[in-house]
Amino acid sequence: MTPELMEEGARRREAMARREAEVKAMSGDRSAAYGRVLRAGIPDFAHGVALYLDDVTVSFDGFKALNALSLAVNVGELRCIIGPNGAGKTTMMDCITGKTKPDAGKISFGSNIDLLRLKEPDIAQIGIGRKFQKPTVYEPLTVFENLELALAADRRVRASLFSRLSGEQLDRIGAVLTRIHLKDQAQRTAGLLSHGQKQWLEIGMLLMQDPKLLLLDEPVAGMTDEETERTADLFLSLEGEHSLVVVEHDMKFVDLLTQGRKTVTVLHEGRVLAEGPLETVQNNPQVVEVYLGR
Ligand code: ADP
């Protein structure tokens, strides 16, 4: 055996061991969360609202990162949120996902679920997926294996964890691979993907869990123009089926996503400064002053 082959073998064994450990850890988390999820219930979207923030305030040592923020996102809506650095965009996502608990206000998922009563893992389990800015894929695993791992994190398919994938599961992975433009890279090691491809893979991993609401914080930062356009197409294809909240600085990307008509929310000093189509908010004198004119 050549040294290269031995090295490759060792790498694969290490990756497999890591993967098994990850899957075990994830299934452990799930069983712990399962009872709480049942108590949390199923979101009711009959009234058309996916996410509702009412008068949410968050203080850090007296400084209000969110200051009576109110916001509603409809079921199936793709909402873009813009605003200068420090406006509170990431803090808002931290509050929705349970990472930060507000001092005051209300956040609900559907018309019935009070998110402020739930812990972070429970919020993920009831269908809120979050994509952080930095991609966090499992680099030694293949693209396919990353999606398989994400599938295993879905409690509905837990029984099949260590068994072979069913036809339906293979179809689901195939559909996501097509959607994220990585079908021909399925057997490639994730660590070898481009930055943009890693971002898509992470979005694919979120999609494997079929979230009702997706939160995406600066998803095209560091992408090439072509990758940015493909990402816009991907998000547009998700609209309707999922609700999306996209925080982004790249106005070209926001324009691609909102197509001149969808609502854009401008955040400033922890509250909504303006809301409307991109062109309208871009011409709002207050918005120009705090953000776009600088
Ligand atoms: P954005 O994402 O819009 O750039 P952030 O939500 O990250 O803004 O931050 C809003 C404000 O809150 C900033 O002034 C930031 O410094 C402050 N902030 C955010 N998180 C913390 C924290 N954990 N402790 C103290 N201050 C924080």
Ligand code: MG
């Ligand atoms: Mg931020």
